[in-house]
Amino acid sequence: MNNNVIFGINGPVVTVKDADCFEMMEMVHVGKQELVGEVIGITDSLTTIQVYEETTGLKPGDPVTGTGAPMNVLLGPGILDNIFDGIERPLKAIEAQTGAFIARGAAVSPLDPDRLWTVALKVKPGDRLEGGQVYATLPETPIIEHRVMLHPELSGVITEVRPDGEYRLFDTVAVLEDDLGERHELTLCQKWPIRTARPVKTRLTPSIPLITGQRVMDTLFPIAKGGTAAIPGGFGTGKTMNQHQLAKWCDADIIIYVGCGERGNEMSQVLEEFSELIDPKSNRPMTDRTVLIANTSNMPVAAREASIYTGITLAEYYRDMGYHVAMMADSTSRWAEALREISGRLEEMPAEEGFPAYLPSRLAEFYERGGRADVLCGSEGSVTLIGAVSPQGSDFSEPVTQNTKRFTRVFWALDKALAYARHYPAINWMNSYSEYFNDLDPWFRENLGEDFVEYRNRISALLQEEGSLMEIVKLIGADVLPDDQKLVIETARVIRVGFLQQNAFHAEDTYVPLEKQKLMMKAILHLHAKAKEVVAREIPIARVIELGLFDKLTKMKYDIPNNRLDMFDDYIREIDEKLGALLQ
């Protein structure tokens, strides 16, 4: 049984001859160093395995052993405030073991098995427990309570319960007898295969926005909790910066940040920044609610392919506890390229641009794992998926962008021209969209009043109008436009510079509450309406611009602190006074 040996090696792909005991997607150990791999193809004579680590030095004849289970992750307390590679190996523990460079075959438990957790048991003997229900809780970090749930595939009656107290990860805290009379010892953790979605009770329509504090996202292109979004953009347009801003400020309970085939220095920046940043709601470091998965571009490509699934499985696990989870994947293009690379090694017939034909179905599977749901433990949770896309040659017609567009409902298109002009976030308002408007409309009306939606529509109409005017301006210059059109251009400038542009490095401007966003829109629209009155009286627009009100509004994002929203009244009053004087 255990005499399967390596036959061939080609990059990260290893084959085994004449083996009949492997299952598809089974996790295996390859070679004397026990490198982790996964079975990805079986024929009657050859079993194909992708290896998640560098294959240098492997030899034909080295042993290959199966684990009898698919590629899975260990789920339990200790995931938060941790950093893993693509197959859930804790990078800090690996550092302690092998130093600054990652050695191969490092066998480290994903979660610390020796750490003691203060556990409170929530069941008593005789209780009937269904899959996904909570039997114990413990404080994982000062702000997040970890709810230990029964494995979704188990159910039965609790026969024994240990007292509340300190337990380690693999300690038994209760015993369950299932319907067949089999005894199961319940610990603080469970395993789950990464390529299988965790079950929920019912899927719900997304109807609550994920508030990000980023004006262009919250007002123009909002995303719902449980929604899916794509951020495509060429290099240097700020994909990563946007992902960081979202991870820092969005109002999800848990953040899973997957650095998939990206830069090592970026991950060290995230680590550093997140541990310094204090979450305004809880006054605790951001890391208390964050999990990082770092499979940088130079780490093995097969593990990069797995990292997305590892991330989403962790996200689903916390969703099942009843949390709102947001997962950022930066970038899904690297994941798609990993697919392409492995597909090429398998000599599969390529489809578009060398990508395998199953790229769209894999993308669909992934994004379908997002959503808001009634979860098995009886409460409500959501997984919001925000995937960055790095289109080749900044061309949005390439397969990854196009297919991602089909399966996501928010499209924040980053624009090179805006990025070159250092307009950040460089989200192009003309070709971005959100399909959640209608789903979220009731929430906005209820929580921010009817006028929020109205302001947003007017702002968006002004931008559209400017867009068509700019076509003319490009040809003949702005001077020949009539004054009312000049006014549109001037107001749109304020919207672009004063509202859409947001400075991530400015203490006040990096996060802006919805109420301030609304008042900013109100001030801009108020000025526009008043100025329109002036222009209608055939008073030259130059006299309006002279007053400096437009310039003042472009700087209100800095001048009005987030906690001094009463200052907007002064602005409105000033507009009324100054323009009123002109009218007289």
Add this chain to the structure above:
Amino acid sequence: MIIDYVGVKEINGSLIVMDGVKGVSNEEIVDIKLDNGTTRQGRVVQIEGERIVVQVFEGTRRISLKNTRTRLTGHPMEMPLSPEIVGRVLDGAGRPIDGLGDIFPVKKANINGTPINPVSRVYPKNYINTGISSIDTLITLIRGQKLPIFSGSGMTHNDLAVQIVRQAKISGADSSNFGVVFAAMGVQKDVAEYFRKSFEESGVLSRVVMLLNLSNDPIIERTLTPRCALTIAEYLAFELDMHILVIMTDMTSYAEALREFSSSKGEIPGRKGYPGYLYSDLASLYERAGMIKDHPGSVTQIPILTMPNDDITHPIPDLTGYITEGQIVLDRSLQGQGIYPPVSVLPSLSRLMKDGIGEGYTRGDHQSLANQLFASYAKVIDARALASVIGEEELSPVDKKYIEFGRLFETKFINQGFDENRTIEQSLDLGWELLSTLPRSELDRVDDAVLDVYIKDKEKNKNR
């Protein structure tokens, strides 16, 4: 027991296929002895039972099915390392060619390296003063960064690289712990000689390790050159605590060598015939820049690549841009106007800049100035586009000011002498001086308080 395998089964480009080979390991190095007494080296790239595919570094010319004796060395490609390597000249596979004898190894290291654990990295923050206004002010180079120069054939990228090496002041580094690793891939002899001479003139030659794979050297060796260079750089930086600047030119030749190797191996091509793993492969080079906790040294990379047909969306610059932390883009029309260095500032970017500038590093106003310069220069481009349609006379007064600002910016700020070393203060002050030619209401990226300090003073000085 050492076995010599006689003959080969198949020859295809730079690859040979052998059968009946036992006990071979993946990526192992083999020595191939020809009947005429010469020896070549190869690397095992694919194994299928006892059939192996070997990539011959020096090429397969004169190899026949019978005239070789191949021996397995039992280890992957390794680079001998010692402190004495500084100042040496090596070939593309890391063998000395300066006639000073072999390197006596203190240690040997696998040239593929191993990935740096992301948690062990130190986020780079200290800036490198290059004395070039456009770079220092707008695309600041940071210690431990990888910042490529995107150029085209016939542009002055080599001069720029030399000027950076000559003028670079790394904080914490002096002549004792500053070094350069120079990897030439597929460049002409003249170019390599130009670099050597420039290093000599600026007195850094004794601190340079040169690896030369010239354009007529074997292509497969070219795929090893950057790996050898970076192995040396990592050794010098992380074991001997030096600050190393790695210059790799030309990455386009490297990628083409990779494509040639891939197609001869019969792999399924991705975009433009480049292998599907080009991204991962380039990343395995570029990601070897950085700094590590508890090690004072650093590896900073300046790869140079010539964009085929000046096309930034070509796979090589495109994938490079996605891996590196920014890029310095050179522009042919600026060069045509006699501007040196012809840095096209709008598409250029330094991602690490934001944390390495400002109070404590350069000056408090640096970020605001850079933002404003970028924004204003973007408007210059708009104004020029408009002027080309309606003529410059028809422009609004503000647009005319932009046209004038653009001219000054290019000729005074970007343009500077090959020997001119500007301090950061000079560069920043020059930037404010140019901005003050624009109406103050146009400077919308800067806080009023900052403007008051830097623009008003100018006014006062003028009045005096």
